[in-house]
Amino acid sequence: MQQRPPDQQDSPVSDEAQLLRRAQQGDFAAFEALVQHLQPRVYGLARRILGQTHDAEDVTQQTFVSLIEHLEDFRGESSIATWVLKIATNHALKLLRKRRGLPTVSLDGPADPEEGYARLPHPDYIAQWREDPADLAQNHEIRRHIEQLLDALDDKYRLVFVLRDIHGLTVKETAELLGLTEANVKVRLLRARLMLREQLTRLFGDEATRVVPDHRHE
Amino acid sequence: MTCEELLKALNEYVDGTLDLTEAECQQFAEHLAGCHPCQVVVDNIRRTIRLYKEGEPYPLPPEFERRLHSALKRQWEEKFGKAT
Numbered sequence: 001m002q003q004r005p006p007d008q009q010d011s012p013v014s015d016e017a018q019l020l021r022r023a024q025q026g027d028f029a030a031f032e033a034l035v036q037h038l039q040p041r042v043y044g045l046a047r048r049i050l051g052q053t054h055d056a057e058d059v060t061q062q063t064f065v066s067l068i069e070h071l072e073d074f075r076g077e078s079s080i081a082t083w084v085l086k087i088a089t090n091h092a093l094k095l096l097r098k099r100r101g102l103p104t105v106s107l108d109g110p111a112d113p114e115e116g117y118a119r120l121p122h123p124d125y126i127a128q129w130r131e132d133p134a135d136l137a138q139n140h141e142i143r144r145h146i147e148q149l150l151d152a153l154d155d156k157y158r159l160v161f162v163l164r165d166i167h168g169l170t171v172k173e174t175a176e177l178l179g180l181t182e183a184n185v186k187v188r189l190l191r192a193r194l195m196l197r198e199q200l201t202r203l204f205g206d207e208a209t210r211v212v213p214d215h216r217h218e
Numbered sequence: 219m220t221c222e223e224l225l226k227a228l229n230e231y232v233d234g235t236l237d238l239t240e241a242e243c244q245q246f247a248e249h250l251a252g253c254h255p256c257q258v259v260v261d262n263i264r265r266t267i268r269l270y271k272e273g274e275p276y277p278l279p280p281e282f283e284r285r286l287h288s289a290l291k292r293q294w295e296e297k298f299g300k301a302t
Contacts, residue, residue: 026298028298028301031290039283040274040277043276048276053276053279056276057285060286061286061290064286065289068290117226120225120226123255123262126255129261129262133268133269134268136272138273143275147275150270165267171235186229190225190228193229193263193267194228196266197259197262200262205262211254211255211258212255213255
């Protein structure tokens with residue numbers, strides 16, 4: 001086997017590339033290893049977009065079936081993980097739109113008054129968090145609760161937060177997937193972040209450190 | 219820069235993107251240095267993002283993983299013949 005440069009050894013990205021190359025040559029074991037590596041992210045993405053287990057399973061399966069069908073189509077324009085997450089997002093959006101019964105409204109409809117920077121949800125409860133996010137995330141109950149808060153966000157805010165902040169897609173990639181302008185993505189992301197910040201700080205903020213701005217945001 | 223203006227530029231600052239000019243970055247940093255509420259809000263936003271990035275909240279149901287494996291094997295064999 002060809003020796004990889006030291007800076008690429010044990011790198012997940014180059015492992016993904018190697019597995020994909022072998023899969024493209026017909027190696028099913030390599031394909032399975034790639035699926036094994038990517039399936040938690042694909043399933044997590046689908047679950048967060050769709051809000052329920054059964055549909056997330058369907059989307060996960062559809063995504064990897066599509067991957068078999070399009071194995072040769074990877075162009076290297078993004079990482080393999082991003083490419084697969086985009087396939088998963090498209091399947092999930094199709095299902096979400098079908099479920100809503102409204103092909104375009106809500107997910108990518110025309111701008112409304114909440115699409116701009118006017119009337120942003122201003123920070124109200126401002127306090128330092130009592131614990132570090134890494135420690136909070138260990139607690140199963142807390143995890144469940146914060147996922148419920150995310151589920152409760154309107155689709156248009158939840159989708160950009162999931163794609164951009166949780167799964168690390170760029171603003172441009174998020175905009176292309178959702179059929180939005182980059183400006184729209186940015187403002188929806190800001191609103192999503194501010195709404196979640198408010199609720200999470202009410203949960204995890206230390207009352208003793210609460211600060212009240214000496215002026216009103218208008 | 220006011221708190222209101224800082225709020226609008228929050229994404230670019232938190233993400234460290236190049237959408238802010240050097241002058242805007244400087245104004246952002248100057249406002250932040252003198253405004254404790256804004257410092258806390260920026261920190262809260264960073265923690266909010268990190269919290270959702272931590273861990274895998276939805277483990278794959280084992281029964282589904284088995285079904286997925288079988289379905290993919292079938293699909294693979296349709297395209298490439300016997301899975302090896």
